[in-house]
Amino acid sequence: MGRKLRLGIAGCGDIAGFMALVSRLVPAVHLAACCDVDPVRSARFARKHRIPRQSNNFAEMIHESGLDAVYLAVPHHLHYEMIRLAVEKRIPVLVEKPLTRTLAEARSLMPLIEAAGVKVGVNYQYRYDNACYTLARWMQHGVVGRISSVRINIPWARQSGYFEQSAWHRTIEQAGGGTLLTQGSHFLDIVLWGLGDQPESAQGYSSHFKFQDVEVEDLAHGIVRMQNGALVQIASSMAVATEQAVSIEVYGSIGTAIYGNFPFPHIKLIGAKRITERLPVLGVHALQRSLAGFAAWVLEDTPFLIPASSAVPVLAAVEAIYRSSGSGQREAVEAFA
């Protein structure tokens, strides 16, 4: 077996637990260290996943653990500073989505990343989901023809425990946004990636339907107009009574492609000729493949599907929807390149 990636995990919460579990299926990854501000969490996490070093301070972890890369699974407002510190130390980063809490942070970070030449990837792991990957590739290769419109529906349900267990989810200051940024952006990212065009303007509404006592929205609808005129409609919710399947409908001049994730991820193609697409990484779960893809990027320079620069457009589009829902006007998507 080749060299292993000595990975440090920052944030020992919810998604880090899943990532640590799937890392057991990624032979190229060795969990070398973890840290969490909560000492009980970091100690429990280290024990459970047999991680040799643990601390309660990110700077200490990256200075003292001899890491090849870090995985950041911390609240959104910490992404910017932790990426900056790691990049300064020339340590590659896999950061949980979104890249940063705001577009302004992403815009100031990207030149630092590029100047340092350090690999920074974002865990929009649906790019490593077979069906989402195929859908995006079909869109990129014109399988359904010229795309006029896309409709994305994310009818998810969260209970009050979601905000109680991770209080940072409640505030704009720490989370940056609610369902659209935290959940919907996964699928908007797939569609923007597939369209390969720049978002130009957006209109949106957001509301507090179920959770009145938190700052962030639990329901958001938006329409993003792309530079080529295609319209992307997104409805993102964490307030439905019973969670339903996610769907992405792509309408083109030749045919229609429809993604659904229930009972398992699949796509249907209507009126167009199917081409076979294969993910560049094998594995049983998208999180596993995303981690394996990141490890191969760092160790072997094999291209990763979600370099940081490619996760900026979704942040720009989400922010324009938020601005529009506040102003009641159509808002330009701010320049991000």
Ligand SMILES: NC(=O)c1ccc[n+]([C@@H]2O[C@H](COP(=O)([O-])OP(=O)(O)OC[C@H]3O[C@@H](n4cnc5c(N)ncnc54)[C@H](O)[C@@H]3O)[C@@H](O)[C@H]2O)c1
């Ligand atoms: N890719 C996905 O499917 C997916 C799913 C869930 C969450 N996420 C993302 O993962 C990130 C974390 O979300 P979560 O649900 O795991 O949150 P969480 O609240 O469960 O975990 C966050 C952890 O970070 C720790 N933390 C806070 N400040 C810290 C600091 N300064 N240094 C070290 N640790 C610190 C907290 O104590 C907590 O244990 C977010 O970016 C979120 O959007 C991604």
